[in-house]
Amino acid sequence: MHLRLRVWRQPGPRTPGRLVSYDARDLSPEMSFLEMLDVLNERLISTGEVPIAFDHDCREGICGSCGLMINGVAHGPMRGSATCQLHLRSFKDGEEIVVEPWRAQAFPVLRDLVVDRSAFDRIIAAGGYISARTGGVPDANAILIPKGDADAAIDAAACIGCGACVAACPNASASLFAAAKIAHLGLMPQGQPERSRRVLRMVSQMDMEGFGNCANIGECEDACPKLISLDVIARMNRDFLRASVIGDYEAAAPAEAS
Numbered sequence: 001m002h003l004r005l006r007v008w009r010q011p012g013p014r015t016p017g018r019l020v021s022y023d024a025r026d027l028s029p030e031m032s033f034l035e036m037l038d039v040l041n042e043r044l045i046s047t048g049e050v051p052i053a054f055d056h057d058c059r060e061g062i063c064g065s066c067g068l069m070i071n072g073v074a075h076g077p078m079r080g081s082a083t084c085q086l087h088l089r090s091f092k093d094g095e096e097i098v099v100e101p102w103r104a105q106a107f108p109v110l111r112d113l114v115v116d117r118s119a120f121d122r123i124i125a126a127g128g129y130i131s132a133r134t135g136g137v138p139d140a141n142a143i144l145i146p147k148g149d150a151d152a153a154i155d156a157a158a159c160i161g162c163g164a165c166v167a168a169c170p171n172a173s174a175s176l177f178a179a180a181k182i183a184h185l186g187l188m189p190q191g192q193p194e195r196s197r198r199v200l201r202m203v204s205q206m207d208m209e210g211f212g213n214c215a216n217i218g219e220c221e222d223a224c225p226k227l228i229s230l231d232v233i234a235r236m237n238r239d240f241l242r243a244s245v246i247g248d249y250e251a252a253a254p255a256e257a258s
């Protein structure tokens with residue numbers, strides 16, 4: 001199969017970019033989208049051109065490094081998968097595909113399709129951790145956790161920090177990302193000691209980084225490769241309100257955790 005690509009090329013953060021057309025030929029429908037870019041890059045290198053810069057690492061939907069706007073859709077047309085899990089069989093032979101980086105003020109373009117997502121690291125550093133001493137391995141039944149809470153925490157912990165939620169949101173809000181991190185810690189007994197501080201600091205850092213506000217549009221949930229539910233944002237808002245007004249999660253009993 002062959003594809004007509006229009007790829008965003010931008011030499012650096014302060015240089016203007018533009019869409020450049022490429023003919024990608026002799027492709028297999030079983031190739032992944034990133035393998036197609038690899039093949040195109042080999043051709044560019046062999047003709048002395050600068051290869052297209054794009055982020056990737058695990059190439060199996062785990063690390064959160066990859067992320068492209070494909071025909072205006074974060075991670076492309078396949079729901080619940082990252083760019084690296086997308087294959088060319090999702091496209092028609094001869095189709096034109098526009099490939100762009102994440103678009104958000106808080107994710108400045110570094111080069112071509114690579115954006116700076118260090119704003120996410122700073123949100124995590126603001127409170128996305130627990131500081132309890134882990135010590136030795138405790139008995140599995142020493143701290144009882146309701147099954148519903150454990151399942152919800154695991155679902156939220158599936159967030160890979162890719163940033164598709166921000167790219168898909170018309171407000172470039174990072175709420176789904178921050179809320180997923182706040183939920184997976186706040187649903188566990190071990191996350192209670194810093195629950196109020198965590199939500200206040202992470203939300204404030206999110207605002208300082210220039211992300212927009214959540215307006216309940218839901219594009220983030222659709223774009224998320226891990227299908228993180230909007231419910232986590234409602235939970236973050238409840239936690240934020242309670243921490244701002246009462247600020248007493250630290251004193252709450254484990255039974256009040258969820």
Ligand code: SF4
Nearest residue numbers: 159160162163165224
């Ligand atoms: S919430 Fe989903 S889309 Fe957002 S960073 Fe996490 S995995 Fe990516």
Ligand code: FES
Nearest residue numbers: 057059064066084
């Ligand atoms: S390269 Fe790791 S999630 Fe895509």
